[in-house]
Amino acid sequence: MSDSFRCGYVALVGTPNTGKSTLMNALVGEKLSITAHRPQTTRHQILGIRNREDSQCIFIDTPGIHDDRSKAIHRYMNRAATSVLDDADLVCVLLDVRRIGAQDEKILRLVAKYDQLLLVLNKIDLVAREDCLPVLQRLGELLPGVEIVPVSALKRENLDTLEDLIVARLPPGRPFYASDQLTDRSMRFIAAEIVREKLFRSLDKELPYSITVNVDHYVEEPDLTRIAATIWVERKSQKAIVIGKGGRQLKKIGSQARADLEGLLQGKVYLQLWVKLREDWADDERSLAAFGYSDVEQGR
Numbered sequence: 001m002s003d004s005f006r007c008g009y010v011a012l013v014g015t016p017n018t019g020k021s022t023l024m025n026a027l028v029g030e031k032l033s034i035t036a037h038r039p040q041t042t043r044h045q046i047l048g049i050r051n052r053e054d055s056q057c058i059f060i061d062t063p064g065i066h067d068d069r070s071k072a073i074h075r076y077m078n079r080a081a082t083s084v085l086d087d088a089d090l091v092c093v094l095l096d097v098r099r100i101g102a103q104d105e106k107i108l109r110l111v112a113k114y115d116q117l118l119l120v121l122n123k124i125d126l127v128a129r130e131d132c133l134p135v136l137q138r139l140g141e142l143l144p145g146v147e148i149v150p151v152s153a154l155k156r157e158n159l160d161t162l163e164d165l166i167v168a169r170l171p172p173g174r175p176f177y178a179s180d181q182l183t184d185r186s187m188r189f190i191a192a193e194i195v196r197e198k199l200f201r202s203l204d205k206e207l208p209y210s211i212t213v214n215v216d217h218y219v220e221e222p223d224l225t226r227i228a229a230t231i232w233v234e235r236k237s238q239k240a241i242v243i244g245k246g247g248r249q250l251k252k253i254g255s256q257a258r259a260d261l262e263g264l265l266q267g268k269v270y271l272q273l274w275v276k277l278r279e280d281w282a283d284d285e286r287s288l289a290a291f292g293y294s295d296v297e298q299g300r
């Protein structure tokens, strides 16, 4: 390993739905963090490790920072997002080029004090080139001298440039993780997240926000992985919606999640899903801790 090897933590922060998880997955080259068209999809910090010959870049995907503090889970999510800032070697703020609002500006004021700071202007595939210019100018006025990188995480535009800029900002040092490790999260955790993603993408309105998923059994057999998971809802009426008429909704969620898991594990998966009720779990500290939403990370 050469003396010029670089290694460090890169926090990906921003308002909900700006493309943080999409960007981390694109940079690492694996789908580690779930994504959806709706805001507040990510609920935890998730590491994604990118190994190159010259560097190890440890990305930290975080929940979108938002003003909603109505439930305990929202407060947990905001803590999970902002607590990475002080320890990161580089802070990357994700912005949606189409709309930079008051909440984004609040985040920019919050991160202005960090020396190692990069603004990532995402979703440039959705606007004309000339529409980027006023946004770049406005950001330049808000945070003078801070580098801004326009990208499309989804279409993988300009990601090589972004990666090189990130690596150049990392401190010199040996790798913290083995070169074949992609994340700090367990397959159990990722399996639960994949089920949650399918629910987020299939269910309407507020229902996805009332749901959490827990893997109860995860057993690797020689030619099959057996996974049993519980989908927890907050209200009795929600249970019927998740299951759907004749169990059709649950079956659809199950087969979509199984297909993703089989791709990830490169083998057959038997997935069993249950739907259970725990009233108001999202606003109850004890339930949150039991479901893995606690500041002292458990079962990563």
Ligand SMILES: Nc1nc2c(ncn2[C@@H]2O[C@H](COP(=O)(O)OP(=O)(O)OP(=O)(O)O)[C@@H](O)[C@H]2O)c(=O)[nH]1
Residues within 6 Å of the ligand: 015, 016, 017, 018, 019, 020, 021, 022, 023, 034, 035, 036, 037, 038, 039, 040, 041, 042, 043, 062, 063, 064, 065, 122, 123, 124, 125, 126, 151, 152, 153, 154, 155
């Ligand atoms: N067109 C386009 N869509 C994008 C791009 N990046 C992300 N998206 C879409 O934007 C939506 C949100 O992406 P996520 O990666 O889940 O966003 P996030 O910032 O992680 O969201 P939270 O976890 O809710 O904070 C998804 O539908 C993505 O497919 C991009 O560069 N271009």
Ligand SMILES: [Mg+2]
Residues within 6 Å of the ligand: 020, 021, 022, 033, 034, 035, 041, 042, 061, 062, 063, 064
């Ligand atoms: Mg996310």
